[in-house]
Amino acid sequence: MSENPSNALPSKPRSAASIQSWSGEYDVIVVGFGVAGGAAAIEARRAGASVLILEQQTRGGGATANSEGTIYFGGGTRVQKANGFEDSLQNMHDHVKAAAGPTADPEKVRLYCENSLGHFDFFLSCGIEFKDTYYEEKVIFPPTDDCLIYSGNEQAWPFVEEAKPVPRGHKPMKEGSAGTYLMESLIETFEKEGGEIRNEAKVKTLVRDDADGRVVGVIATIDGENLALRAKGGVILTTGGFVMNKEMLARFAPHLLRCKYPIGSDGCDGSGIRMGMGAGGNAINMHEGLMTTPYFPPNTHISGLLVDARGSRFVNEDCYHGRVTDAILTKADGQAFLIVDDALYDEEKQFVPYPMAAVEETLGELEASLGIPTGELVHTVEAYNAAAATTGEDPTFHKASKWVTPLDNPPYAALDLSVDNSIWAAFTLGGLDTKPTGEVLSVDGEVIPGLFAAGRASAGLTRSGRHYASGMSIGGGSFFGRMAGRTAAGAPPVGE
Amino acid sequence: MSENPSNALPSKPRSAASIQSWSGEYDVIVVGFGVAGGAAAIEARRAGASVLILEQQTRGGGATANSEGTIYFGGGTRVQKANGFEDSLQNMHDHVKAAAGPTADPEKVRLYCENSLGHFDFFLSCGIEFKDTYYEEKVIFPPTDDCLIYSGNEQAWPFVEEAKPVPRGHKPMKEGSAGTYLMESLIETFEKEGGEIRNEAKVKTLVRDDADGRVVGVIATIDGENLALRAKGGVILTTGGFVMNKEMLARFAPHLLRCKYPIGSDGCDGSGIRMGMGAGGNAINMHEGLMTTPYFPPNTHISGLLVDARGSRFVNEDCYHGRVTDAILTKADGQAFLIVDDALYDEEKQFVPYPMAAVEETLGELEASLGIPTGELVHTVEAYNAAAATTGEDPTFHKASKWVTPLDNPPYAALDLSVDNSIWAAFTLGGLDTKPTGEVLSVDGEVIPGLFAAGRASAGLTRSGRHYASGMSIGGGSFFGRMAGRTAAGAPPVGE
Numbered sequence: 001m002s003e004n005p006s007n008a009l010p011s012k013p014r015s016a017a018s019i020q021s022w023s024g025e026y027d028v029i030v031v032g033f034g035v036a037g038g039a040a041a042i043e044a045r046r047a048g049a050s051v052l053i054l055e056q057q058t059r060g061g062g063a064t065a066n067s068e069g070t071i072y073f074g075g076g077t078r079v080q081k082a083n084g085f086e087d088s089l090q091n092m093h094d095h096v097k098a099a100a101g102p103t104a105d106p107e108k109v110r111l112y113c114e115n116s117l118g119h120f121d122f123f124l125s126c127g128i129e130f131k132d133t134y135y136e137e138k139v140i141f142p143p144t145d146d147c148l149i150y151s152g153n154e155q156a157w158p159f160v161e162e163a164k165p166v167p168r169g170h171k172p173m174k175e176g177s178a179g180t181y182l183m184e185s186l187i188e189t190f191e192k193e194g195g196e197i198r199n200e201a202k203v204k205t206l207v208r209d210d211a212d213g214r215v216v217g218v219i220a221t222i223d224g225e226n227l228a229l230r231a232k233g234g235v236i237l238t239t240g241g242f243v244m245n246k247e248m249l250a251r252f253a254p255h256l257l258r259c260k261y262p263i264g265s266d267g268c269d270g271s272g273i274r275m276g277m278g279a280g281g282n283a284i285n286m287h288e289g290l291m292t293t294p295y296f297p298p299n300t301h302i303s304g305l306l307v308d309a310r311g312s313r314f315v316n317e318d319c320y321h322g323r324v325t326d327a328i329l330t331k332a333d334g335q336a337f338l339i340v341d342d343a344l345y346d347e348e349k350q351f352v353p354y355p356m357a358a359v360e361e362t363l364g365e366l367e368a369s370l371g372i373p374t375g376e377l378v379h380t381v382e383a384y385n386a387a388a389a390t391t392g393e394d395p396t397f398h399k400a401s402k403w404v405t406p407l408d409n410p411p412y413a414a415l416d417l418s419v420d421n422s423i424w425a426a427f428t429l430g431g432l433d434t435k436p437t438g439e440v441l442s443v444d445g446e447v448i449p450g451l452f453a454a455g456r457a458s459a460g461l462t463r464s465g466r467h468y469a470s471g472m473s474i475g476g477g478s479f480f481g482r483m484a485g486r487t488a489a490g491a492p493p494v495g496e
Numbered sequence: 497m498s499e500n501p502s503n504a505l506p507s508k509p510r511s512a513a514s515i516q517s518w519s520g521e522y523d524v525i526v527v528g529f530g531v532a533g534g535a536a537a538i539e540a541r542r543a544g545a546s547v548l549i550l551e552q553q554t555r556g557g558g559a560t561a562n563s564e565g566t567i568y569f570g571g572g573t574r575v576q577k578a579n580g581f582e583d584s585l586q587n588m589h590d591h592v593k594a595a596a597g598p599t600a601d602p603e604k605v606r607l608y609c610e611n612s613l614g615h616f617d618f619f620l621s622c623g624i625e626f627k628d629t630y631y632e633e634k635v636i637f638p639p640t641d642d643c644l645i646y647s648g649n650e651q652a653w654p655f656v657e658e659a660k661p662v663p664r665g666h667k668p669m670k671e672g673s674a675g676t677y678l679m680e681s682l683i684e685t686f687e688k689e690g691g692e693i694r695n696e697a698k699v700k701t702l703v704r705d706d707a708d709g710r711v712v713g714v715i716a717t718i719d720g721e722n723l724a725l726r727a728k729g730g731v732i733l734t735t736g737g738f739v740m741n742k743e744m745l746a747r748f749a750p751h752l753l754r755c756k757y758p759i760g761s762d763g764c765d766g767s768g769i770r771m772g773m774g775a776g777g778n779a780i781n782m783h784e785g786l787m788t789t790p791y792f793p794p795n796t797h798i799s800g801l802l803v804d805a806r807g808s809r810f811v812n813e814d815c816y817h818g819r820v821t822d823a824i825l826t827k828a829d830g831q832a833f834l835i836v837d838d839a840l841y842d843e844e845k846q847f848v849p850y851p852m853a854a855v856e857e858t859l860g861e862l863e864a865s866l867g868i869p870t871g872e873l874v875h876t877v878e879a880y881n882a883a884a885a886t887t888g889e890d891p892t893f894h895k896a897s898k899w900v901t902p903l904d905n906p907p908y909a910a911l912d913l914s915v916d917n918s919i920w921a922a923f924t925l926g927g928l929d930t931k932p933t934g935e936v937l938s939v940d941g942e943v944i945p946g947l948f949a950a951g952r953a954s955a956g957l958t959r960s961g962r963h964y965a966s967g968m969s970i971g972g973g974s975f976f977g978r979m980a981g982r983t984a985a986g987a988p989p990v991g992e
Binding site: 009010012102103254255277278287310312314330331373374375376379383387395396397443444445 | 508599774826891893939
């Protein structure tokens, strides 16, 4: 991550006329072996294409391998049914539409939901197993090999008014993080089915035919050599987002620079977005990202109260952690405390440690220690407690009643969840504008022939951190990766 | 405003090779006669260029003529000094840097401030007069012919911590709205100095030399004929923003569609931005806009309390109206009430009428009528009143003490300032990426030869409605219009 403004600029393609000889020729070349690249490559291969994946790291995996591996499926999967959850495609669509955010592509949302059961089967076909179990505790991901969780805002107000709550986060059957298992399964599947992989192969340049603007290949640096590799059907950019590229963050999404921990892999350097832009692709939604500060587990923390520097609540604490974090930045100006009492605080079970801003015997002392205006925190907690004790409801922010209990076991503590003091992590949600087929669009809305993108290199299924659910990146990236793979291979889209 | 998605797409230029004969030839052609176009044209003319302005309406004026005409000057203008206000370029810079927003161009901010006194003189040189008076009441603009006002957030927390508060809004000497006077003065000046104007001349197409990509002219529809007009030094796009183009709003800034009243002129249709994009110009900051719901005058309303649907305050009421409106949308989710008592409410002096959501003898009855959770509005007002009565301060949002008085004169009323129920107006703050010289930049950061933009057709001085001050659009548009005019005419930049 050097500090060079040109790192935020498009990378220009090389003219095909300048290529003296090609070092290899394939139907489809996939750049980057995360979940989107793997899904694209496997589908293209299954459609009969010769497929090469170029991965800049020593082995495929990408951001997905570093993740817990949750995938967002619904509409009545085997796992949902086994655990007694009734979902429907319409119900799933109602939630995903909200979760994708206000700038989402309605066609991508529709296709993703309509093909969800088949998309689950795709993972099964790659040897990935899912246990028929539901993990009830509210977690970032199950520490066990259990599968199904509520991974987003399904149960949280106001989303609960849009669709019937059903869990849709499906973690592959592996204890704890399942991202590596997921990716190793895709690597094995692709190799077994005759795909070719080159690791430590860095692609910095597309090759374009000057006459018709078609992308016809790439220049890849392999073993110190720059090789020209031809792609007859298309090049698919699945290089991830740009959270590791400080210059791109500064140019496009400066607020994400405040989050000190990038979520992704070293490959999330924006190289594919820059190459796509250089070939005339339009980068959209570039100012959006997901931010998170994971204040649960323990579950008891959800029964705490999130307050701003004025002692007021600003969001229901049972939202998805990304939505809460967005609210801390936009509604609370980046400064927030989680107020817990002795019954709720659980240092042992903390997913990540937060600085303890203050511990006091009374709420009045606590607000004084925190610099909150006199009486404000006392009022917030007392009003909440009164409603909790009498009705068991949260009339102000509609936190689900299961989390609503009075805070009345001193001492009281304030965990500091502020952006500048705590663990805040982020990834980007902007990228190349694509059709649902993965074809990259120019700023004029025209297809750039031969060029495809999927995953976080594209503006995909989900466009807003405020609405996001875990599993939508891997879910959307793999689904539209499959669409791109099939289209580049000349096969009809998924589901047709 | 038809409903055609192509209205949001770039307009492609025509090839110069296809032009059989030019109907006219100028050094500089300016497209659009608002304040940016007028300033550009006058500077180009004064630099010795032959200059044509093409205006699509029956007469020049643009969004500026429909505005009150406030211009943001500082650093010790004649009017500031006459009224005893000590400003400095550094102090002005400290505020403008904050007011331009987090994505502003630091070089544009610096140049704007450093040349502010000279920019004031430019308006004087165009025959525009400013009265040496200060209008103390907090208003959108003085209803009199007085000049100087606090037109932004200078006196409001937290801006008050960044720079010493000084008023910098300068309204030309005209009772009430001075925008037409300002623009008529520019029209008269330009004509007197030998400039040529064609009204009812619609430009939909740039003309570009295919060989070097240089913009060399325009196609203008005049009296039903399409005329090719050549510009040897450059074409300057000063066509305004895109608030009148619903398709562009939907594509780039969908939240602004919630504001029912566009601020601008019929010409703010994004045509220049689309032409610039078609010639390879990069449109940036396109998701930003200024939104306003003008809840003052009367000044007494600033002493009221803005609360959200939960009865909590979320912003200091003495901010600039645009900042408050942004807070209503982003912090209060679009729903807010202004709570006033009988001493503060003044129907007669209301700048715009708001629906009265409820009037009650007690705060408890008022919160019940508004559907606010029991006790929350009562607490908010009582806590505010207690601090007002004892310290005269607002410990929660730091509203300036001059506005802080207890609300204790029943009946109490709630004015509905919600986005769906009230007068919300907006304009756009995104446009073509330009150098301070007005030269339009491509997505690669390269100058597009022969193409300039200024005013709201560009991403100019000010980039954020949350930070904005009145006078920065006319101020920035005219200043960087002048820069563009000089550069297109081959003269050195303003101030050099």
